[in-house]
Amino acid sequence: MSSPSSPTRGRPPRLDRARTVQTALDLLDQSGLDALTMRRLADAMNVQAGALYRYFATKQDLLTAMAERMMDGVADAAAEARGGDWGEKLAALARAMRTALLAHRDGARVFAGTHATGANTLGFADTVVGVMRAAGFPDDDAARALHTMANFTVGHTLEEQAALQPRDQGPADPGLLADAVTAGTYPHLKASLPTLTSTDFTRLFEFGLDLLIEGLKARH
The missing domain is CATH 1.10.10.60 (Homeodomain-like)
Incomplete structure (x- = not known):
């Protein structure tokens, strides 16, 4: 002893x-x-x-390492996607990325400010580009699809996590938007107000993801 x-x-x-x-x-x-x-x-x-x-x-180096850790296993989503369609694989990768960022408070903010070059992040990027190339997309379009999907996913999740912050830390109450639209002359916003103020972020994400994939299919 x-x-x-x-x-x-x-x-x-x-x-x-x-x-x-x-x-x-x-x-x-x-x-x-x-x-x-x-x-x-x-x-x-x-x-x-x-x-x-x-x-x-620096603290930025720490945040980059945190972003890299958050991406652990995300690339596996392509192999686990139902069916072999490239669109399903791309959607599965985007969903897995969103899930990984949502798993940590301010996860999207951490990731958005970094440029990780670790195996998790590069492996994810390589998988996305590989899915697109295997589907017949030229190399430049495959790379642009990666950027577009990642930017959409991170941007959506940034807004989602901001909206889910405690009211004294997050953005203005959605009720303020409803009041402003109702009190003003915004007939189109008024007609779509339930959707504009909805907190169904998964449905919103899936809508945008579907638009992205359908756009890629039209370009293919």
Whole structure:
């Protein structure tokens, strides 16, 4: 048994990159991106803030690593898609990406500000481009389809997560939009108000995803 004066007693767990990223994701889920600082992360890991810079030169480097972790396994969605149709595979990949971002508070905000080049992110991108090339799309269109699908998915999820924030942190109450439309002369908005103020984000996402895939099919 170690004596009370043993230098190992009370020593925090060894700092490593994987544990640092996981702790950062845990803090993200607890308090959101705005509250995630290197100092707060260091406190949660019981280390000095300077120790984190051994793995991450800047907070942006940390966010990039977090984005990469969030994409773990997302590329597998193509192989798990029902049927072999390229449209179904592309839809499955987009849905899996949205699910991965929604799994963490402010996940889309983290991902949108990074340019990860790890195996998870590049593997996902390579899978999307591969699906499109196998379907007969030329290389440039396959790459543009990747950009379009990823931008749509991230943009939608950004808005979705913003709308789901607590009212004192998120955007204005949808009721304010309804009041403004009803009080003004906006007949077209008034007719579609139930949809405009709906919180059925999955239905909205699927509508946009369907438009994207049908557009690609028309171009094919």
